[in-house]
Amino acid sequence: MxxxxxxxxxxxxxxxxxxxxxxxxxxxxxxxxxxxxxxxxxxxxxxxxxxxxxxxxxxxxxxxxxxxxxxxxxxxxxxxxxxxIGFLPENPYFYSHLTASEFLFLIGRLFAMSKNDLIDRSRHLLDVVGLAQDADKPLHKYSKGMLQRLGIAQALINNxxxxxxxxxxxxxxxxxxxxxxxxxxxxxxxxxxxxxxxxxxxxxxxxxxxxxxxxxxxxxxxxxxxxxxxxxxxxxxxxxxxxxxx
Ligand SMILES: Nc1ncnc2c1ncn2[C@@H]1O[C@H](COP(=O)(O)OP(=O)(O)OP(=O)(O)O)[C@@H](O)[C@H]1O
Ligand SMILES: [Mg+2]
Structure with missing residues (x-):
C-alpha cells in the first residue's frame, strides 16, 4: 500500500x-x-x-x-x-421494467464501456453478488435485498x-x-x-x-x-x- x-x-x-x-x-x-x-x-x-x-x-x-x-x-x-469511482447511494433508484442484466448494461454504457466488455463484466458481477439466476427477471419482481445486491454490482461495473x-x-x-x-x-x-x-x-x-x-x-x-x-x-x-x- x-x-x-x-x-x-x-x-x-x-x-x-x-x-x-x-x-x-x-x-x-x-x-x-x-x-x-x-x-x-x-x-x-x-x-x-x-x-x-x-x-x-x-x-x-x-x-x-x-x-x-x-x-x-x-x-x-x-x-x-x-x-x-464506483458509488452505491443510500437509496438507489432502479428502472423497474429493466432486468438486472439490462440495468448493468445501461450503467456500463454511461461509463462508455464496450458491449462485449459489458456482457462479460455484467455476467461476472451478477454471479459475484448472487443474482445470476435472476439476471433476466424485471426489477419490479426483485426483493429489497436483491436490489441492494444489484446496487453493489452496478457500483463495481467500471472496475x-x-x-x-x-x-x-x-x-x-x-x-x-x-x-x-x-x-x-x-x-x-x-x-x-x-x-x-x-x-x-x-x-x-x-x-x-x-x-x-x-x-x-x-x-x-x-x-x-x-x-x-x-x-x-x-x-x-x-x-x-x-x-x-x-
Ligand atoms: N435534502 C435535504 N434538505 C435539507 N436538509 C437535509 C437534506 N438531506 C439531509 N438533510 C439534513 O442534513 C442532516 C444530515 O443528513 P444526512 O443524510 O447527511 O445524515 P446521515 O448521517 O447520513 O444520517 P443517516 O444515518 O440517517 O443516514 C440532517 O439534519 C438532515 O435533516
Ligand atoms: Mg445517510
Whole structure:
C-alpha cells in the first residue's frame, strides 16, 4: 500500500437550507480527513450526523459552502475522476421494467464501456453478488435485498479505483451481508480504496483499516480499527463509538 492520499476533505462546511423559511442548518462543520490509497475507511455516526452529506460532497453531488473536497487529487465531481469511482447511494433508484442484466448494461454504457466488455463484466458481477439466476427477471419482481445486491454490482461495473458506499449492508439478509463482506474484502486485497458509511459495527470492525466518527456534522474521532476493537482502553467498537458520541 502506498501512502498517497486518494480522498481528502479540508475544513469542509455545508449548510442545508430548509424549504420552510429558508432556515439554514449547519450539517458539516470543519470536516477534515484523508484516506490513503488502498485503505478501507468506515464513517460512523448517529442518524442525521451528516455522513450521506459528506459522501455526496465527495461525489460532487453536493457542493461544500467552504473548504475543499478532493478525490484522486482533483476537485470532487471532476469528470475524469468520476470514471474511476464506483458509488452505491443510500437509496438507489432502479428502472423497474429493466432486468438486472439490462440495468448493468445501461450503467456500463454511461461509463462508455464496450458491449462485449459489458456482457462479460455484467455476467461476472451478477454471479459475484448472487443474482445470476435472476439476471433476466424485471426489477419490479426483485426483493429489497436483491436490489441492494444489484446496487453493489452496478457500483463495481467500471472496475473502480475508489469505491464510495452508503450503507452497503442495508436490507441484506445474513447471507447477503456475508457475501458483501467477502466482495469488499476481495476488493480491499486488490488495493481498491473504499470509503463507506455504516451503522453495522461488526461489519465495520471486520472490513475497515480506519474509522472516523461524525457527530452533529463534526468529525469527533478517528482511529485505526486495531486500536478500538477489543484491545487497549475499549471493550469493543461499540463502546468506543458510544464514548465518542455521548
Ligand atoms: N435534502 C435535504 N434538505 C435539507 N436538509 C437535509 C437534506 N438531506 C439531509 N438533510 C439534513 O442534513 C442532516 C444530515 O443528513 P444526512 O443524510 O447527511 O445524515 P446521515 O448521517 O447520513 O444520517 P443517516 O444515518 O440517517 O443516514 C440532517 O439534519 C438532515 O435533516
Ligand atoms: Mg445517510
Amino acid at each position: 502506498t501512502a498517497s492520499c486518494v480522498i481528502e476533505a479540508r475544513e469542509l462546511f455545508k449548510d442545508r437550507v430548509s424549504s420552510f423559511l429558508l432556515k439554514r442548518t449547519p450539517v458539516l462543520q470543519s470536516v477534515s480527513l484523508s484516506v490513503r490509497e488502498g485503505e478501507t475507511y468506515g464513517l460512523l455516526g448517529p442518524n442525521g450526523a451528516g455522513k450521506t452529506t459528506l459522501l455526496k460532497v465527495f461525489l460532487g453531488l453536493l457542493r461544500a459552502d467552504r473548504g475543499d473536497a478532493l478525490v484522486l487529487g482533483k476537485p470532487a465531481g471532476d469528470r475524469e475522476v468520476l470514471g474511476q 473502480p479505483r475508489v469505491l464510495f458506499l452508503d450503507e452497503p449492508m442495508s436490507g441484506l439478509d445474513p447471507i447477503g451481508r456475508k457475501d458483501v463482506r467477502k466482495i469488499l474484502g476481495d476488493l480491499r486485497e486488490k488495493g481498491t480504496t473504499i470509503f463507506f458509511n455504516s451503522h453495522l459495527l461488526p461489519d465495520v470492525n471486520e472490513l475497515c483499516d480506519r474509522i472516523g466518527i461524525l457527530n452533529c456534522g463534526k468529525l469527533v474521532a478517528e482511529n485505526e480499527i486495531k486500536n478500538v476493537s477489543g484491545s487497549g482502553d475499549y471493550r469493543d467498537l461499540e463502546e468506543y463509538f458510544l464514548s465518542c458520541v455521548n
